[in-house]
Amino acid sequence: MTLLQWFIFFLAVQVIHFAGTWKLYEKAGRKRWEAAVPVYNAVVLMQIINRPRWWVILLFIPVVNLIMFPVVWVQTLRAFGKRSSTDTILGIVTLGLYVYAINYNDKVTYTPEGDEERKDSTVGSLLFAIVVATIVHTYVMQPFTIPSPSLEKTLLVGDFLFVSKLHYGARTPMTPIAAPMVHDTIPFINVKSYSKWPQLPSFRFPGFEKVEKNDIVVFNWPADTVVKFRDQSRVGVRKPVDKKSNYVKRCVGTPGDVLSIKDGVVMIGSKPLQLNDRARLQHQYILTTVDGGMFDSNYLINDLKINRSDFDFDTSRNIYLFRALTGENAEILKNNPKVKTIEKRVFATDPANTDTSIFPHSKPGWTVDNMGPVYIPEEGKKVDLTNETLPFYKMIITEYEKNTLEVIGGQIVINGQPATSYTFKQNYYWMMGDNRHNSEDSRFWGFVPEDHIVGKPVFVWMSLDQNQSWGNISKKVRWERMFTTVGGDDEPVSYFKYFLAALVLWIGFSFFRKKRNAEKA
Template structure:
């Protein structure tokens, strides 16, 4: 839906609200016209139902408002004496239209000083649960979201089984575009595998201003731009059209930012002609063919920090950093080590931009330009493979090609100006990462947030509970330099102090 369509929809809602409540406003001692003035009518309604004015803000926050509307409906009818369980069920099941019956059919009286306390323990319990969900959804959607690392594409920096907190406010929280969706879940409902959202209506893209921009080589969580799968690991059910904010969540390192020229030479990234220097925590890995005199023990492989590899009888294929490959080469059991780099000029059709005009591979790639909002590029048959998806899909234009002529929205085009920023996201595990080399640019409207904290880490291959928990990774930061430091004991100390403080505060209050 466009902004104009949403504005019209908003006005219709105001009319519906007015027609269903104007008599109730009068019975509460207000004026009938107060029920139709946008925003002001919500403020007045909060006074009528004896609830704080800041609740109005919650009514205009996407996703949160879906949780608040039933609460407001129930509070409204209870303010006019309709307190039975049947009344509550009816107002919820009719999506609030039961208020029309209360407004026009019943001769109700406004209860000005009604008690806000629930009449039963069940009601109190439900009320607490509802507002806990509202608070948690608010934090999850606009402040901080939990996230689990499912693959090894950022191995060494982030491990499979790391549980992260992803900040929404660093780059600016993206207002959910999918209006009707279950709170605190992504694209499917737990256990049922049912879709957790309705595709329509959709809000226009909007992002609350952040306090920093994405920096080169930062780790970023984003929605996979070319996602058409039903579930993250299920590639059998494809060609699913998903809203942007319900596409699968990916986490990669942003190796190129808007305006950069990026090239990959023999597996190494070059930005604007210079080889990029990754943070010291980033450990870039490549597949190596390791020919040996026999099998290498698990203890030896652990010594070289090998977490991925296969044995083929007379040689291994191991994922190694350059540093570990050099160390392993000196082992007397090793005959030779060869990094598996695809030479320049070997065309891989799976590699972006998927055109024989550019015979590139995942190891020798580019150079390419990373689009920047407001910048203009020439548009022709050679440049179109890079920008075709941007023009058609990410920036919603109608593009047609007739011979050597390119038409955008029916007009001949020789240049194109980008509407938003784009980024180049790659995994540190170079030969085991499905990243931008295979599907291209990531638009800024697909960016979810910045991972900032590892609050838990679980190793499924560990022996015993104690070894399955990676204690050294619990409560560590994602970014930064040097060896990660765990803040677990600081957290536990602060928690203990809080419990002691709460205990003595409660005791003092009881004595007083």
């Protein structure tokens, strides 16, 4: 949406507001022209409906303003005597057009609410509570659920997290017309929750830290599209950036790094990436037993905490295939008398083959365990463009930084001009799952742009084991994971008991305070 289009849209809103309220301004003792002056008219309206002036700020916050408009419509109706439930419903259902009706009704008089009447406005209070919750959800803290095992055993499927928007800086919504506090789909009715038009430019408030290597990060999946079937053909529908699916991975490469993977080990330059103590990397392992011996499944599942879906036994070869096994568990099994051999499975390079699923989809021999080097783009840095390097940066140039790109007779052309280099407009990151052979990550779709970063998981407030029924609640709820922090080098510690103690103290304090106040009364 261009600046001119935004100006026309803003002007249209002002005209609509003036046409539907100018007589109400006069009935409230104000001047007609005050309803026509942008921003000032909102300040005056707050005075008319007896609401604080800072509410005007909320009218200009994307997504939040979609809820504030009904709040203002309802409060305007109430200020002119329309206080019944029917009036409230009409004001919301007609998208504010009911205000037009009372604006041109000569029998309507200005009767501002008193303090007690304002408290009785249930709908208005409910709408404003939604406004506050939306602000917190959008700019401060967002709940998030771990849906896949890509970070096991660091984060588990069934972990419920709080994701901080403040650490890396809250990002303003790019899709301003959207249902509050839901992502791309409205739950239960499975309907798209947003309008692709209009789109706002990306803006991020200052944060108090930058994305660092080893950080676990929530971000919008860069490659996300909605695939529809139309006439037996696949049609990819691009989502707005802030409505792409939310992913959570570990950042293993930051802007300016040269990253490679050698036999499953992430290398930054010539040095292995140093992970923190909480990282629990998992790989595939092949285990051969002695004389066809098998493990008790309960030992693998309950004692070693290996998911049942992550191992199989081939009776014809006396072999276990572990799809996801930590190095710690591999050592335990290695020392078991039933084990003959155990080896980590590494996908070696094969120069004779090109796996097109591996980024940048054109490198012979690259695999999930052996690839690189890859330069991770840094804002303001320039890279040479050749037919060899172009596949690394094509998505950046076209999709993420909105340029046109053609290759004409071997010549790279950007925005209609021949180009031998490109300067990046933002930072990029390389994200990977700790479950290295069961994670869809940067090895498959490349870089994560900075404007796709959502926030930093900081707290696990609930954890449910998907393999246990609610009938066995003692095992269904992972009590040891409740109220644990996500970051840090030490082992996670549950603060649940301290939360319960604080809750009991608060309930007790509230009870005795009410009892004391009742005795004084």
